[in-house]
Amino acid sequence: MAKKGKAAVPFLLRTTGATLAAGALGALVYIPSLLLRGVAATFGGLFRWLRLAPRNGKKWGARFTRWSVTVSKWVFLKLMRRAKAKYADAVRPDVLTDFPEPGRRTKSAFDWPSDHFGGNLVSVFQLETEGMREAYARYEPPMMLAVAAEYWGLPEGLTSTGEAIRQLAINTADKYPADARMADLVAEVYALLHQAAQKAAEVGPLFAKVHEHDLRRYEEPRPGEHMWNILERRQDGSFDQRQPSHFVAVTQDIAHVYARYEPGHMNQVAAEFEGIPTGIDNVAAAVQLLQVRSNEKYPVDKAIVDALADVHTLLLKAASAAQDLMPNFRRLHAPDIARHEAPRNGVEAEGMWDV
Incomplete structure (x- = not known):
């Protein structure tokens, strides 16, 4: 509301300016048009008297006087389009463009030992999402x-990402010697990713709705449809809307690799819990990149930008929830982790409790 209030005053001023400018220019054009109308009427009457024309020049003269109306309308519409565009820019929600570097570790409010359990390993999920993010950043739709x-x-891409988290929840419950509450916490993160995927399912239909005319030019082209093109060189048409997206292609590997991943030690599982927030951040950054490009580069309706912002927000909520995984893992498995981080009488002695 604050943005709309601030933007309303400049918009009203631009509207008033457009009206005055259109009126002034129309008045300037009207003066020579009157002279041309008089000339047309005079010569038209002369040509009719000489039997060189079937009628006098009043009809042609009237066309000259309509010039002022045409010019005024053109100027007013042009200035109003600019005013509306500036108003839309002013009230549009802010879109973040600050993308953290791939590989950054998620900051934690907990003070863990410098060589904390699993800290010397990198999550498979994190590595896969970093590769996805970098590949998507290089992609330029033609x-x-x-x-x-x-x-x-x-x-589909977010579902593939969520499938990896779902698999981690299942493995935590059925395969790993972990507290059952950890599986529930991972499942909560998966539920948020699932919500993001459901929200993302609204973007495609929304795009098809607001760009129905643009899409029809491709799907049901009229004869000579290329004559409406903006650029002289036509695109080759090698891409099809029904082909899998690049986002789908780069996210599918996340689920595939994770489905085959079999940790051999609990420190590897700990690394997964620690890497989930950064991994989801990587996916969110890819969606945010699409959002920013849609806002600044692609000729799409701003409703698409807003819909992508909603998806991005849900992904950030999932990443925030994932921040609790590692602290809870350490809390619920404190005695087991202590054997590794603070072995009693050394590693060899502590190893006597191995099973």
Whole structure:
């Protein structure tokens, strides 16, 4: 509301300015148009008297006087388009463009030992999502149908990411010697990712709705449809809206690799719990990149930007929830972890309790 209030005054001023400018220019054009109308009427009457024309010049003269109306309307519409665009920019929600570097570790409020359990390992989920993020950042859709494929592919890509988290929850419950409450916590993170995927499923249909005319030009082209193109060189049309998106392609490996991953030690499982927040951050950054490009680069309706912002927000909520995984893992398994971080009478002695 605050943004709309601040933007309303400049918008009203621009509207008033557009009206005055259109009126002034129309008045300037009206003066020579009157002279031309008089000339047309005079010569028209002369040509009719000489039997060189079937009618006098009043009809042609009237066309000259309509010039002022046409010019006024053109100026007013042009200035109003600018005013509306500036108003839309002023009230549009802020879009973050600060992308953290891949590989950064999530900051924690907990003070763990410098050589904490699992700290010398990197999560498989984190590594896979970093590769996904970097690959997606390099991708440049060559045409709008390729961009459309990204919007349609968002839910499938996020579902693939969520599948890895779901697999971790199942393994924690069924395979790993971990407290059952850890599986519940991982399942909560998965539920938030699932919500993000459901929200992402709204982006494609929204895009199809607000860009129905643009898409129809591709799907049901009229004869000579290319004559409406903006650029002289036509795109080759090699991309199709129904093809898998690049986002889908780079996220599928996350689920596939994670499904085959079999940790051999609990420090590897601990590394997974610690790396989940950063991994989800990587996925969120890819969605945010699509959001920023949609806002600043692609010719799409701003409703698409807002929908992507909602998806990004849900992913950040999932990453925030994942921040609790490692602290809870350490709390629920404190005696087991203490054997590794503070072995009694040394590692060899503590190893006598191995089973």
